[in-house]
Amino acid sequence: MSSAVGGAAGGLVEERPLRYPDASSPEVMENRGWWLVGMNFLLPGSAQVLAGNRRLGRFGIAATLALWVLAIVGVIAALLWRTALVTLLTNTFFLLFLEALIIGYIVLWVILTIDTLRLVRFVKVRGWARVGIPILAISLLVASGAVAGKGAVIADSARGAIGTIFAASGPSEPPSDGYYNILLLGGDDGQGRDSMRFDSISVVSINADTGQIARTGVPRDLAGFPFVDGSPMRTLYPTVHKGHSDAKCGWGGGINQLNTEVGVCKHGSSLYPDAVSQGSTPSIEATRDAVEGITGLKIQYYLLMNYGGFAQLVDALGGVDITVTQRLPEGGPSYDGEPVQKWATGWIEPGKQHMDGNTAQWYARSRETTSDFDRVKRQSELQDAILKQANPANLLTRFQEVAAAGTNLFKTDIPESMLGYLADLGVKSKSHPSPSIVLDPNAGVDQFHPDVVYVKQRIQAMLHPPTPTPKG
Numbered sequence: 001m002s003s004a005v006g007g008a009a010g011g012l013v014e015e016r017p018l019r020y021p022d023a024s025s026p027e028v029m030e031n032r033g034w035w036l037v038g039m040n041f042l043l044p045g046s047a048q049v050l051a052g053n054r055r056l057g058r059f060g061i062a063a064t065l066a067l068w069v070l071a072i073v074g075v076i077a078a079l080l081w082r083t084a085l086v087t088l089l090t091n092t093f094f095l096l097f098l099e100a101l102i103i104g105y106i107v108l109w110v111i112l113t114i115d116t117l118r119l120v121r122f123v124k125v126r127g128w129a130r131v132g133i134p135i136l137a138i139s140l141l142v143a144s145g146a147v148a149g150k151g152a153v154i155a156d157s158a159r160g161a162i163g164t165i166f167a168a169s170g171p172s173e174p175p176s177d178g179y180y181n182i183l184l185l186g187g188d189d190g191q192g193r194d195s196m197r198f199d200s201i202s203v204v205s206i207n208a209d210t211g212q213i214a215r216t217g218v219p220r221d222l223a224g225f226p227f228v229d230g231s232p233m234r235t236l237y238p239t240v241h242k243g244h245s246d247a248k249c250g251w252g253g254g255i256n257q258l259n260t261e262v263g264v265c266k267h268g269s270s271l272y273p274d275a276v277s278q279g280s281t282p283s284i285e286a287t288r289d290a291v292e293g294i295t296g297l298k299i300q301y302y303l304l305m306n307y308g309g310f311a312q313l314v315d316a317l318g319g320v321d322i323t324v325t326q327r328l329p330e331g332g333p334s335y336d337g338e339p340v341q342k343w344a345t346g347w348i349e350p351g352k353q354h355m356d357g358n359t360a361q362w363y364a365r366s367r368e369t370t371s372d373f374d375r376v377k378r379q380s381e382l383q384d385a386i387l388k389q390a391n392p393a394n395l396l397t398r399f400q401e402v403a404a405a406g407t408n409l410f411k412t413d414i415p416e417s418m419l420g421y422l423a424d425l426g427v428k429s430k431s432h433p434s435p436s437i438v439l440d441p442n443a444g445v446d447q448f449h450p451d452v453v454y455v456k457q458r459i460q461a462m463l464h465p466p467t468p469t470p471k472g
Contacts, residue, residue, distance in 0.1 A: 018051040026126035033120040033133045040116040041140040044109050047116045060112050063105060082427070087420025095159040102152040106145050113141045162419070165410045172417050175208035176298035179463060180422070182206070183288055183302040186379065198256045198287060199365065200379050203297055205463055211428025214462050216295055217376040217438035220256035224449045231289035232271040241290065255290055259283040279413035294439070296456035304411040310364065311357030313386070313409050316401035320360055320385035324350045329369060330362040373440035380436055435462050
């Protein structure tokens with residue numbers, strides 16, 4: 001009988017050496033330990049199925065296979081259903097679910113690794129393997145856990161940034177004449193300013209089908225503009241906007257003074273009572289009405305960029321590449337008539353430069369030795385450079401920094417529900433040229449008495465160029 005039992009046990013050892021090893025052999029136990037650690041890394045849960053708690057092992061394998069399937073579906077979705085995938089990845093509830101899923105799997109992997117080390121039975125292992133096996137197991141866990149942890153951190157950062165910057169709910173506006181038109185505002189509330197002025201004003205028009213982007217630059221001092229029909233400002237200015245001589249309300253009639261005028265002097269809350277509840281401000285809405293009036297474009301959304309956080313975004317992206325054509329001063333300007341050499345804190349020299357955030361900020365703002373029209377062009381250059389630098393690989397490696405910069409930089413009324421669609425159009429846009437126009441004298445636009453009909457015609461010609469007729 002004993003010989004029969006011994007024979008059966010020997011057969012089990014031979015047939016299932018991982019579950020029933022020959023514990024009297026240090027070599028067998030060492031090899032078994034390496035195998036268990038390797039299987040735990042390649043397919044978490046498999047070590048338990050073969051040598052330990054099968055229920056725990058099956059749960060680990062099921063969780064692993066589920067994540068693999070999810071990853072494969074994600075890759076397929078990126079190729080076939082990109083809009084749907086981006087919509088999911090910009091949804092805060094899905095990001096929270098994804099973050100919890102990754103953290104839960106990391107915890108499960110830690111439990112499986114600890115249990116695998118228990119199954120190794122180190123008292124039966126001899127020599128350096130007694131130290132090498134746990135070092136390998138922990139190293140593999142840390143390496144793989146760090147990658148998974150990075151995914152959880154990115155999901156958390158994205159969820160926080162999206163929840164802070166974008167409206168959680170709001171109407172998804174349809175395209176107008178085939179385009180989504182987004183008003184880009186650059187707010188200058190730096191040191192020495194008594195209020196914010198929109199020093200950068202432009203419209204980004206995104207083709208709703210192809211994703212092609214066209215830009216319309218509006219000089220900050222453009223005056224003599226009308227407000228769009230139906231605007232509350234039309235009751236104050238039935239024809240065109242007129243300027244002020246009161247500094248409290250904004251000097252002159254430039255379009256960039258509307259923020260001060262409406263916010264300080266015109267009791268904007270009574271003009272635009274729903275602005276704040278809709279994620280905007282009366283001053284932004286007045287500027288939107290003015291830009292619609294001069295361009296003829298229906299502007300669905302706005303995006304306000306605060307220059308105070310601009311440098312942080314550029315640094316988060318690792319800098320931008322710009323070809324400088326004219327020497328520009330940093331700092332200032334002085335309002336006491338001092339020459340630029342007195343107040344300039346530095347100079348941006350001509351040539352190809354890889355700019356950090358501070359230099360890029362001054363490149364966008366400097367105007368004392370050039371003109372506002374030149375500055376609008378430089379700001380458009382920077383927008384293109386930032387979009388080029390914000391490639392998927394760069395965003396993945398620097399996502400936390402970019403997300404943190406974004407929460408300090410942007411304010412918008414774009415709802416979360418539109419992010420996936422607009423992001424997909426942004427990917428499409430990279431395969432198309434980006435035409436642009438600046439409403440300045442070079443485009444035949446009078447800064448103080450613009451011909452509105454002419455301006456609208458120029459913009460329509462840019463957005464809807466005539467189809468070339470075939471020859472022959």
